[in-house]
Amino acid sequence: MTTDHAPSISGTAPSATRARDHSLRRRKRTSNALVLAFLIAASVIMAAPFLWMAISSIRDPTELAQVPMPLIPKDLRLENYSEALGRAPFATYARNSLILATAAAALNVVFASACGYALAKLRFRLAPAVFGWMVACIMIPFYATVIPVFLMVRHMPLFGGNTLMGVGGTGWIDTWWALIVPGAVSPFMVFLFRQFYVSTPSELIEAARLDGVSEFGIYTRIITPLIRPGLLTVALLSFEAGWNNFLWPLLVTTSDSLRVIQVGIASFRQEASTDWHLLMAGTTLAAVPMIVLFLIFQRYFVQGFAASGIK
Amino acid sequence: MSLTRRTLLAASGAGAVALGGAACGSGGAMDPSVPLDIDVADADLSGAIGLLTPDFVGDDRAVLDDDIIAPFTKRTGVDVSVDQVDWNKLNEKISTGIAGGIIADVIMTGVGWTQPFAEKGIFAEIPADFIEGLGYDESVLVSTRYDGRYYSLPQALDLRFIGFHPELLEKKGIDSAPESLDELAQAAAELTGDGVVGLDFLSGSAGSARQAFVFLLYAFGGTMFSDDGLAPRLHEEPGRLALQWMLDCMDTGAIDYSIQAAEGQPSPFQQKKAAMSLVSTGNWPTWQTMTPELCEKGAVGTFLLPSGVDADPVMFQGGTFISISSLSKNKDAAAGFMKHMLEPDILGKASAATGKVPPTPDIPETEGIRSNLLMAFGLENLPYAGATEGGSAAYMEVRSNLDGIVETCLTGRATVDQTLADMKKLCDGAISRI
Numbered sequence: 092m093t094t095d096h097a098p099s100i101s102g103t104a105p106s107a108t109r110a111r112d113h114s115l116r117r118r119k120r121t122s123n124a125l126v127l128a129f130l131i132a133a134s135v136i137m138a139a140p141f142l143w144m145a146i147s148s149i150r151d152p153t154e155l156a157q158v159p160m161p162l163i164p165k166d167l168r169l170e171n172y173s174e175a176l177g178r179a180p181f182a183t184y185a186r187n188s189l190i191l192a193t194a195a196a197a198l199n200v201v202f203a204s205a206c207g208y209a210l211a212k213l214r215f216r217l218a219p220a221v222f223g224w225m226v227a228c229i230m231i232p233f234y235a236t237v238i239p240v241f242l243m244v245r246h247m248p249l250f251g252g253n254t255l256m257g258v259g260g261t262g263w264i265d266t267w268w269a270l271i272v273p274g275a276v277s278p279f280m281v282f283l284f285r286q287f288y289v290s291t292p293s294e295l296i297e298a299a300r301l302d303g304v305s306e307f308g309i310y311t312r313i314i315t316p317l318i319r320p321g322l323l324t325v326a327l328l329s330f331e332a333g334w335n336n337f338l339w340p341l342l343v344t345t346s347d348s349l350r351v352i353q354v355g356i357a358s359f360r361q362e363a364s365t366d367w368h369l370l371m372a373g374t375t376l377a378a379v380p381m382i383v384l385f386l387i388f389q390r391y392f393v394q395g396f397a398a399s400g401i402k
Numbered sequence: 403m404s405l406t407r408r409t410l411l412a413a414s415g416a417g418a419v420a421l422g423g424a425a426c427g428s429g430g431a432m433d434p435s436v437p438l439d440i441d442v443a444d445a446d447l448s449g450a451i452g453l454l455t456p457d458f459v460g461d462d463r464a465v466l467d468d469d470i471i472a473p474f475t476k477r478t479g480v481d482v483s484v485d486q487v488d489w490n491k492l493n494e495k496i497s498t499g500i501a502g503g504i505i506a507d508v509i510m511t512g513v514g515w516t517q518p519f520a521e522k523g524i525f526a527e528i529p530a531d532f533i534e535g536l537g538y539d540e541s542v543l544v545s546t547r548y549d550g551r552y553y554s555l556p557q558a559l560d561l562r563f564i565g566f567h568p569e570l571l572e573k574k575g576i577d578s579a580p581e582s583l584d585e586l587a588q589a590a591a592e593l594t595g596d597g598v599v600g601l602d603f604l605s606g607s608a609g610s611a612r613q614a615f616v617f618l619l620y621a622f623g624g625t626m627f628s629d630d631g632l633a634p635r636l637h638e639e640p641g642r643l644a645l646q647w648m649l650d651c652m653d654t655g656a657i658d659y660s661i662q663a664a665e666g667q668p669s670p671f672q673q674k675k676a677a678m679s680l681v682s683t684g685n686w687p688t689w690q691t692m693t694p695e696l697c698e699k700g701a702v703g704t705f706l707l708p709s710g711v712d713a714d715p716v717m718f719q720g721g722t723f724i725s726i727s728s729l730s731k732n733k734d735a736a737a738g739f740m741k742h743m744l745e746p747d748i749l750g751k752a753s754a755a756t757g758k759v760p761p762t763p764d765i766p767e768t769e770g771i772r773s774n775l776l777m778a779f780g781l782e783n784l785p786y787a788g789a790t791e792g793g794s795a796a797y798m799e800v801r802s803n804l805d806g807i808v809e810t811c812l813t814g815r816a817t818v819d820q821t822l823a824d825m826k827k828l829c830d831g832a833i834s835r836i
Contacts (some may be wrong), residue, residue, distance in 0.1 A: 156668035156692040179461040185562035237494070240502050261504055338491060342498050345452065345485040345506075356460040357488045362560060362720075364688035365667075366460070366758075401611065 137341030141378070148172070148371040154356050155367050168368070175372040177358070183348060184355040189380075190325060191270055191340070192333030197274035199329040200322055206276065207284025214295060223283065230276035237342065244269045244343060269343035274333060280325050287321035287395075288314065321389050331381055352377050403523050405782045430472075433674045438726055439534045440741065442734040450481040451739060454496070456489040457558065457722050457756055465755035470549070477702045480735040482508075493798060500524055506825055507733040507736040508743075510557065513545045514792025514801060517631055518668070520548035521795030521836060526728040528552045536744065541787045542761045545722060548631075548795070557743055558758035559718040559721035561780035561787055562609060562617065565673060565681035570598065579705035583647055585619060586678075586708055590656035595678035602654040602676035603648065604812070609680060611808040612801070613791065617680070617718045618644035620789035622710040627829070631794035632836075636830030643710060652812070659812055668692055682720070683776045695780045704779045706786055717780070719787040721784045722758065736744050753777070753813035796832035800813045 144265040151162045175181075210222045214240065245262045247253060252260025291314050299309045315322070337353035344350055356377055359370035371400055385392065416824050458466035461743045463486070471482045485506055487495045492511065496519070499505035505524065519525045533543065533552050546554045564586075571577070574593055580586040590600030616636075624640025627633065635641075651657040661676070663669045672678035678803045680703070689696045693723065696702050706715035724743055742748060749760040754770030759780045771777055780787075791801065805826065811821035 120691075152691045153693065156672050158673045178498055223586075241502055245504060248625045263503060264502070320613075337488075340492065341487060341491055342495060345483065347484075347486075354488075358463075358486075360488070361459055362456070362489050362684055364684055366691065368667075368691075 105161060114206070116124045128253040136210075142383075144371050144378070145375050146274070147367065148375040150368055150371075152366070161376070171368045171372040172376065175369040175376070178369060178373075179355040179358050180347060181355050181373075184350055184352040185377075187270075187340075187349060188334050188336075188352040188377075190267075190335070191274075191336065192272045195274045195333030195336075198325050199277060199280045201241065202276040203280035204284045204315060204322070205310070206281040207286075208288050208314065210281070210285045211288035211304075212291075212293065212314065222282075224392040225278045225281050225285075229282060239275050244273065264343055264350060265345050266350070270340055270349065273339065274329075274336070277329070280329060283325055283328075284318075284321060287318040291317050295349060296379045320391045320395035322389040327384060327388055327392055330384065334381060373400075407573070415510075417549060425495065437829060438526045438528060438712050438737050438739050440529050440734055442738060444478045444738065445482050447478040449735055450505035451508060451525060451730070451732050451735045452463075452485060453508045453510070453739070454481050454487065454492075455691045455722075456512075457510060457511040458484075458488055458752075459486060459488075462755040465751060467756075469751045472590040474739055479506070479736070480732075480738065482739060489820035496524075496821040501731060502615045506731055507727050507730040507732055508739055509691065509725050509727055510722050511725065512722065512789050515579065515796050516546055516554040516723060516725065517792060517795045518798040519599050519725070521652065523728055524767075525553040526730070527727070527732065528555065532741075536563045537764070538762055538764070539784050539787075542721075542787055544788070545790045545792055554723040554725040555744060556761035557722050557724045557739065557749070558756060559719060559761055559780065559787070560682055561686045561759055561776075561783075562613075562680055562682045562718035562720070563706050563727075563779065564601075564678055564703070565669075565671060565782070566678040566757075568700065568703045570674075570677040571703070579703075580708050582708050582712070583618075583710035584734065587651050587654070587656060590651060590678060591654045594655045595673065599658040599661055599670065599676050600678060602653065602661065602663075602670045602679040603651070603657050604659065605667075605671070605679065607671045609682065609720075610707045611812060612805040613718065613720075614648070614651070614680065614693045615644055615788050615808045616791050617707060617716070618647055618710075621707050622647075623713060624755055625793065626791065626797075627793040632833055634794075634826050634833070636829070637826040640711075640820055641822055641825065645808075645821060647710065649818070654786075672696065676717075680718075681776065682782045683759050683774075684757060686774050688718040697773075700702070702775070706774070706783060707789075715786060716789045717783055717787040721761075747773055792828070794833060795836050796829065799832040799835070800829055 092401055130234075146164060149167045149169060150171075151166055151168050154160060154164060168322075187297050210218055210225070240300045246257030247262035247263050247268070248255050248257045249263060250260070250268065251262045251263050251266065254260075263272070294313065295313055295317075299313045335353060336351060337357070340349070340351045356370065356373045359373055407783055411782040453467070454637050463484075471484070474529075475481060485495075489512070493515075494791075495509070496505065496509065500522070508520075509525070511519070516525065528546075530552055533546070533555060536555075539554065542556045542559065543552075546552050546556065570593060571589075574589075574614075576589050576592065580589050580753070585602070593600035604611055605818045608666065608783065609617075619626065619636060620825055622640035624635060624644070648657060652659055661670045668688075669679060669711040670676040672689065681702075686697070706717050708715050724740050726733060726740060726828060730736050749762070750765040750768050750771065752758070753760045753765070754768045757770075757774065757777070759777050760771075763781045763784065765771075792795070794800070804825065807816075807824045810816045810824075811818060816824065
């Protein structure tokens with residue numbers, strides 16, 4: 092009985108081919124293993140601060156000062172969490188942060204996408220200048236604008252006892268308006284949306300126009316559904332910015348009922364002392380919603396950044 | 403000059419103050435020229451006031467609400483709303499408040515903050531006869547004055563001195579506290595070795611490089627500014643000696659720049675990696691929680707920073723100072739609340755809650771005060787608490803940039819001469835903008 096072998100193109104013997112295949116497979120396995128090892132090491136390095144935070148949140152405070160500090164806590168001190176929650180009205184702070192973050196996400200998606208669409212797809216003479224101005228705005232640090240924005244909020248006409256000229260009262264200070272409105276549109280989100288819209292086919296817009304679809308209809312029903320990863324990316328980034336917002340809410344509010352979760356976390360630090368175990372417990376609690384959101388939407392998030400050309 | 407967040411805020415704040423002031427003026431409700439009447443009877447007080455405080459955070463807030471504010475409200479009928487702000491963001495909060503013309507009636511700030519805000523007309527003058535009647539030591543009143551008048555009062559102090567582990571000193575045969583900075587440097591060098599550094603002088607748990615420099619500056623007989631606050635003095639000979647002393651100690655290994663702990667982090671001293679350290683009275687609550695063995699009697703020894711010029715030893719003074727806003731619509735009630743905050747039993751309650759040192763030893767003794775050994779040492783030595791930051795209306799701008807200049811010298815990126823020149827340039831620039 093004979094066995095047919097496919098003739099080797101190079102004319103090498105079958106055993107030599109097998110050996111080469113084996114060698115290639117081994118090299119591929121080695122290279123895969125190295126890549127995997129590198130990715131695991133990189134992941135551990137990236138995740139280490141979060142793991143350290145989570146582990147420290149259940150440590151006894153005396154353990155944090157030990158030399159060397161044990162890697163795994165000797166006793167699990169879950170009461171750090173209840174103690175942390177008892178130190179400040181965290182339920183109120185978390186509710187406020189949630190409202191602020193949700194509003195920031197929703198408003199940025201609505202307004203920034205409209206701006207981004209206009210800059211990407213509508214033809215008007217000032218489009219490049221407006222886009223350049225938007226990009227320039229991204230480069231202005233928050234600290235340079237905080238007082239002008241504060242003054243606008245404080246002198247908002249007809250609010251908080253202010254007259255039409257914006258004096259006599261407190262304007263939007265210590266209200267939800269002051270917390271939400273200044274963060275409703277971010278130049279960076281406009282820039283991001285513009286990048287998403289640029290990559291969509293203009294032929295669809297022209298076809299829709301021929302079919303008689305209104306400009307608003309084209310924006311809402313034809314083009315925007317094409318950039319779903321972009322919508323989620325902007326929503327997540329805006330939500331994250333709103334959730335982690337600390338300085339602005341601190342500046343424009345005075346009552347505890349409007350303070351946010353980051354302000355609550357700051358209460359664990361005093362001038363010359365810090366309750367590390369409580370700070371870690373509070374920070375872990377504050378990080379959980381963001382981690383969960385990113386885990387759920389990470390696929391869209393990565394797609395979004397890849398599609399916008401920002402990596 | 404580097405462009406920092408604080409610089410940006412200060413610059414935009416300065417521009418906005420005038421606009422804010424104009425807006426306030428157009429409102430017509432507030433009059434900064436109304437003098438502070440400290441003697442209004444409780445029965446004549448009414449309305450509401452706001453208190454801006456960086457203290458009484460976390461559990462201490464209940465003490466502020468229930469034991470300090472509630473008795474005042476019950477006695478006078480004045481409502482007090484509290485705006486609590488982190489120390490790190492207090493300057494931003496006040497700056498934006500000033501720009502917007504809606505600053506709290508009673509404002510709590512730190513050492514070195516009085517002159518800048520008094521110069522801008524934000525703090526109301528406090529009658530001298532009231533302050534002199536309190537009987538406070540002159541050392542705690544130095545930083546309350548601007549242009550010869552009082553604009554703030556100490557409510558709680560954060561005092562700093564040297565702490566040491568007695569057993570580590572005994573092991574090296576050191577049985578008495580150093581009496582000069584040379585002796586301190588020598589003792590620190592002897593204690594260095596076997597995984598222990600002699601002196602931790604730079605950890606954030608007791609300040610920063612800036613504050614370590616200022617402390618030494620006073621120990622060498624210097625000051626930061628001239629009496630009128632219009633000329634820098636920190637670049638003169640005492641400043642040179644202060645920087646050189648730290649560099650010499652770093653050369654011998656007696657001070658190790660690399661082991662300094664960040665603010666609030668367990669310090670090398672807590673972990674017995676440092677035999678001696680700058681300690682702050684504010685460290686006590688952290689010690690109680692994380693290293694309770696240090697709070698036992700005899701576990702830690704303390705001494706004042708010895709002089710470098712054959713003078714008295716010195717203690718560094720930080721703390722919380724209370725002022726009345728000149729823009730307050732209800733100055734009488736604000737003044738009444740300030741008086742209330744300074745009553746001995748209220749000072750005692752506040753001190754027991756925050757762990758800070760009251761500005762006078764004449765307060766009822768509580769368990770919290772009795773058991774706090776750092777506080778007891780601080781109170782015993784209040785007259786030596788002469789090392790204070792500030793002294794110029796330009797200090798808020800100097801403060802945020804001085805740390806970097808001192809760090810540059812300590813890390814060898816600038817010579818002592820360059821560092822002193824940079825300090826002078828920074829101060830001259832800030833003073834020229836007053």
